[in-house]
Amino acid sequence: MTDQLTGQAPGREVGRARTRKEDARLVTGQTTWTDNLTAPGLLHVAILRSPLAHARIERVDVRSALEREGVVGAFSGADLAEGLGSLPCAWQVTEDMVLPEHPALAVDEVRHVGDPVAVVVARDRYTAADALEDVLVDYEPLPPVLDLEAALADDAPLVHADKGTNRCYTWPLVSGDYAAARAAADVVVRRRHHQQRLIPNAMEPRASMAVPVPATGEYTLYSSTQIPHIVRVMMALTTGIPEQKLRVVAPDVGGGFGSKLQVYGEDAIALTLARRLGQPVKWTESRSESYQAQHHGRGQIQDVELAATRDGRLLGMKVDLLADMGAYLMIITPGTPLLGAFMYPGIYKMDAYDFHCTGVFTTRTPTDAYRGAGRPEATFAIERTMDELAAELGLDPLELRRRNWIRHEEFPFTTVAGLTYDSGDYAAATDRALALFGYDDLRAEQRARHENLDPVRLGIGISTYTEMCGLAPSRILGSLRYAAGGWEAAMIRMLPTGKVEVITGTSPHGQGHVTAWSQITADALGVPFEDVEVMHGDTRVAPQGMDTYGSRSLVIGGIAVHEAALKVVAKARKVAAHLLEASEDDLEFADGAFSVRGSPEARKTIQEVAFAVFAAHDLPEGMEPTLNAEHLLDPDNFSYPHGTHLCAVEVDTETGKVAIRSYVCVDDVGRVVNPMIVEGQVHGGVAQGIAQALYEEAVYDDAGNLVSGTMADYLVPAAPDLPDLVTDRTETPATSNPLGVKGVGEAGTIASTPAVVNAVMDALRPLGVRDIRMPCTPERVWRAVKEATAAASAAADAAGKEGPS
Amino acid sequence: MIPATFDYARPQSTDEAVRVLAEAGPEAKVLAGGQSLLPILRLRLSFPELLVDLGAVDALRGIRQDGAQLVIGAMTTHHEVVHDPLVRAHAGLLARAAATVADPAVRHRGTLGGSLAHADPAGDLPAVCLALDATMVVLGPQGFRTVPAAEFFVDYLQTALRPDELLTEIRIPAMDGWGFHYEKFQRVAQAWAVVGVAAAVRPAQDGRGIAEARIGLVNMGARPMRAHLTETALTGADGSEEAIGRAATLAAEGTHPPTDLSGSAEYREHLARVLTQRAVLAAAGTA
Structure with missing residues (x-):
């Protein structure tokens, strides 16, 4: 029994488009980015990085750097190796997975451009930067390993010679009998999709500051990270600093997109230097350094097969992935593509699913989680291939989807991949999107342009996506051999004056948890929004947490806050009943006050109760004088946001330029705590997904150099390059948590990429274009059109007919 | 992203600036806004000994x-x-x-x-x-x-x-009475042009034909260039789409465009022709 605001009714705060508490401080520069921090006696660290993709280190000579005025230390990898363990990988995805050593500072060999080889410590950052030029390194070049397929050949050069192979692992997920499904199929569509490497590009590059207290052996590490709690555990294990002596603080963090869901060698280097020198040290990377040394995302080759009947019913799906691990396994490098393994079937029903992923080492920057982490790749593969199947069958791509998606009345539904989707209404989201988009009119215009041989073609792309959010139930993580759990912690402190402190284990870096958790708490406790303070990101303030990634914070951390608040109310109810000399069962709790049913004048506000508990003069027998409560939540299931994104593009066939004409997204993220924050997440996510479709690619040359090494060559789109988004929502509450929320951090990124590429292909398919690799650059589009036109006219010539004009 | 050490001068007049430059010799660089120079310094692609900042002149x-x-x-x-x-x-x-x-x-x-x-x-x-x-x-x-x-x-x-x-x-x-257009093709708004075409067209007395055209090409070689063959073909041409299109097919003649991440030389030559046609058509239409 509860008289709380629950998922049954929206509260006063939950559902309200509150402006964010965080922003006044952030936009007026009253911030604590790690690079803004200082400490008495602070020294500055600069890192020398490998200019070669693969080489043996013959010699590192730091002597002349040490002679430079202002330099206090210079170290090679060998110099720092003592007491510094291999950097951690927390996901041994198979028993026989190959796990190479990963020193924070390379000792014998460098394995990607940007691999650190030496550090210099100086009294100011300018001297440190200059002194890097004094360090002499002799390299003996080794062959780069760049091609995922060639890397698996028997005679391929090896990234890690001691391992004898570039194959990291092969991981299967097999459900049903795909061979039988394929044999029974009328149509089998097979496609290869390339998921290009992406650079996450958080606004704030990385920075670390390590502050020692030599007398006590205590250390504080300030790091621009999404995961201060995980960093603390891992740094304790890597550096040998006892965990109780190590405090990790994530100050203001300017974005992450997964790139700061990482345990970086630079943190370990900072702590090691602080320990060696007994003084605080700070390291801040430049953007181009970040491009080489912060983990990348995606980097996969996907061979996808869909088997279907002539009337468009899916029978089965086969997926063979090659996933580029890069040079080393970082925290969840090997598991990242597997986060998508469960999502390839998307929203569709089918009988058989056969998935294999092979991880491959290359001499490139390691890959790891980037917004969506495996799920954008999966969604792209199914949604792109569904469009190809529709074309093969001569069906409207929406109609093909309708014939196969899980119907609203079929939920909860266990998919062929073994997940149980709790709720969803794909038809409702699609109908809403169609109404906003003007689908039929655009189709008519598309036909007219085609008939008129208009050099500018119109295309419509569809993406009906779902994703798994809320990482993750600990038992599932355990069954997948992940090293840790997926719970989250929350604590609520009722202060004597009736104000509230919320301590969360989530670690926001742009998401707005301070605002959203205030809204949840205000509703649960019946206190004003302004009376709630949310604290996070410091292991001394928020001692327990699993941090922020995988759209987990609201569905696990936010619900933990809600549950902790309910515990506070339960304690307060006992006190109120005692003070009012009533039975607990006779009390009603509404608007922050307990009153006796039937005599509303007999009431105590929760603030009055809080002060009474502080005074502790008259408490129920045996009760401790505190209302504080904590809750650790381990979810039972993932949550499954979904939605329909529709994109119309105009493709200039003369130049190859793609312009997005209109974009409609209708997302179903369940109940919404703050619609403005949700809107922001959707906008940013869609922008990043469009960026993969049209603009961004980490390009390496044949020698393994990162050619797109600055923002001049790695094209991050800005506002003028992006369309006006039409956004809307349907609301099908999640059944797995009391607020009915699902999470929204990655939805836009997951949904949008296939919508855009499907639109480009829809525009050009009538010209004979079969595929265009991402990003769909103007030159790639122009070449595809040129080649298709040439092939069509050659075919027409061969048939003795007139070619197309 | 920290430049190597350099000296800095901020002259108050053009004469003083020239004097400072003459004294410094070839290792001095003029700072005239810095929107290209500073990134080059910060990436340590250039190591001038002296920056002469013209901001106070x-x-x-x-x-x-x-x-x-x-x-x-x-x-x-x-x-x-x-x-x-x-x-x-x-x-x-x-x-x-x-x-x-x-x-x-x-x-x-x-x-x-x-x-x-x-x-x-x-x-x-x-x-x-x-x-x-x-x-x-x-x-x-x-x-x-x-x-x-x-x-x-x-x-x-x-x-x-x-x-x-x-x-x-x-x-x-002054080019009063000329039509003009700048056709810039770029991958994102802030990026450099993959190819750009600047066209200026002086209409003929009859108001229909083209008396004279000038076409500047961006990023089609080691230096900015004019599409002289197209200009010649347009001189005295009628302003029809066909005539302009024919002249534009000559726009890439004699160019040596680069191949880089934004496009191959072949693609740039193609773009130069397409964009020249568009630029001249637009310029002819605005006279």
Whole structure:
């Protein structure tokens, strides 16, 4: 029994488009980015990085750097190796997975451009930067390993010679009998999709500051990270600093997109230097350094097969992935593509699913989680291939989807991949999107342009996506051999004056948890929004947490806050009943006050109760004088946001330029705590997904150099390059948590990429274009059109007919 | 992203600037807005010993009319060029092209003279000034000299400026009555042009044909260039789409465009033809 605001009714705060508490401080520069921090006696660290993709280190000579005025230390990898363990990988995805050593500072060999080889410590950052030029390194070049397929050949050069192979692992997920499904199929569509490497590009590059207290052996590490709690555990294990002596603080963090869901060698280097020198040290990377040394995302080759009947019913799906691990396994490098393994079937029903992923080492920057982490790749593969199947069958791509998606009345539904989707209404989201988009009119215009041989073609792309959010139930993580759990912690402190402190284990870096958790708490406790303070990101303030990634914070951390608040109310109810000399069962709790049913004048506000508990003069027998409560939540299931994104593009066939004409997204993220924050997440996510479709690619040359090494060559789109988004929502509450929320951090990124590429292909398919690799650059589009036109006219010539004009 | 050590001078006049440059020798660099120079320094691609900041030389800023010429001070910002009524009235092509340079922050800092002296063939304004038949006014220890735009851009990032010389003014003949258009093709709004085409068209007396056309090409070689064959083909041509299209097929003749992440040389040649046709059509339509 509860008289709380629950998922049954929206509260006063939950559902309200509150402006964010965080922003006044952030936009007026009253911030604590790690690079803004200082400490008495602070020294500055600069890192020398490998200019070669693969080489043996013959010699590192730091002597002349040490002679430079202002330099206090210079170290090679060998110099720092003592007491510094291999950097951690927390996901041994198979028993026989190959796990190479990963020193924070390379000792014998460098394995990607940007691999650190030496550090210099100086009294100011300018001297440190200059002194890097004094360090002499002799390299003996080794062959780069760049091609995922060639890397698996028997005679391929090896990234890690001691391992004898570039194959990291092969991981299967097999459900049903795909061979039988394929044999029974009328149509089998097979496609290869390339998921290009992406650079996450958080606004704030990385920075670390390590502050020692030599007398006590205590250390504080300030790091621009999404995961201060995980960093603390891992740094304790890597550096040998006892965990109780190590405090990790994530100050203001300017974005992450997964790139700061990482345990970086630079943190370990900072702590090691602080320990060696007994003084605080700070390291801040430049953007181009970040491009080489912060983990990348995606980097996969996907061979996808869909088997279907002539009337468009899916029978089965086969997926063979090659996933580029890069040079080393970082925290969840090997598991990242597997986060998508469960999502390839998307929203569709089918009988058989056969998935294999092979991880491959290359001499490139390691890959790891980037917004969506495996799920954008999966969604792209199914949604792109569904469009190809529709074309093969001569069906409207929406109609093909309708014939196969899980119907609203079929939920909860266990998919062929073994997940149980709790709720969803794909038809409702699609109908809403169609109404906003003007689908039929655009189709008519598309036909007219085609008939008129208009050099500018119109295309419509569809993406009906779902994703798994809320990482993750600990038992599932355990069954997948992940090293840790997926719970989250929350604590609520009722202060004597009736104000509230919320301590969360989530670690926001742009998401707005301070605002959203205030809204949840205000509703649960019946206190004003302004009376709630949310604290996070410091292991001394928020001692327990699993941090922020995988759209987990609201569905696990936010619900933990809600549950902790309910515990506070339960304690307060006992006190109120005692003070009012009533039975607990006779009390009603509404608007922050307990009153006796039937005599509303007999009431105590929760603030009055809080002060009474502080005074502790008259408490129920045996009760401790505190209302504080904590809750650790381990979810039972993932949550499954979904939605329909529709994109119309105009493709200039003369130049190859793609312009997005209109974009409609209708997302179903369940109940919404703050619609403005949700809107922001959707906008940013869609922008990043469009960026993969049209603009961004980490390009390496044949020698393994990162050619797109600055923002001049790695094209991050800005506002003028992006369309006006039409956004809307349907609301099908999640059944797995009391607020009915699902999470929204990655939805836009997951949904949008296939919508855009499907639109480009829809525009050009009538010209004979079969595929265009991402990003769909103007030159790639122009070449595809040129080649298709040439092939069509050659075919027409061969048939003795007139070619197309 | 920390430049190597350099000295810094901030002269108050053009004479002082020239004196400082002459004393410093070839290891000095002029800072004229810094929108290209500072990134190069921060990436440690260049190691000048001295930066000579022209920010305090007020005489180098401003726009005036001198008879049939517009005179633009070298330190006039792109933003000022875009919004100046004299430029808009008499050299609209320059205002139009300057409005496409990078983003507002860059346009408030970057200067016309800085852009021309940097001579990046991917920059918008060198090719535009070439098409406008601009004249560069240069001050050195021996005094002023003038250099026509056609002789100013020597090679990749190289101009006819000597190390002790300063670009002080850009003189542009007023092109009243000309139609113009700047067709910039870029992958994202802030990026350099993959290819850009600046077209100016003087209509024939009958109002239909083309008396004269000038076409500047951005990023089609080591330096900005004119599409001379297309210009010749357009002289006296009728203004029909066919005639302009025929002339535009010659636009890439004699160019040597680069191959880079934004496009291959072959693609750039194709773009030059397509964009020239579009630019001339638009220019002919605005006269």
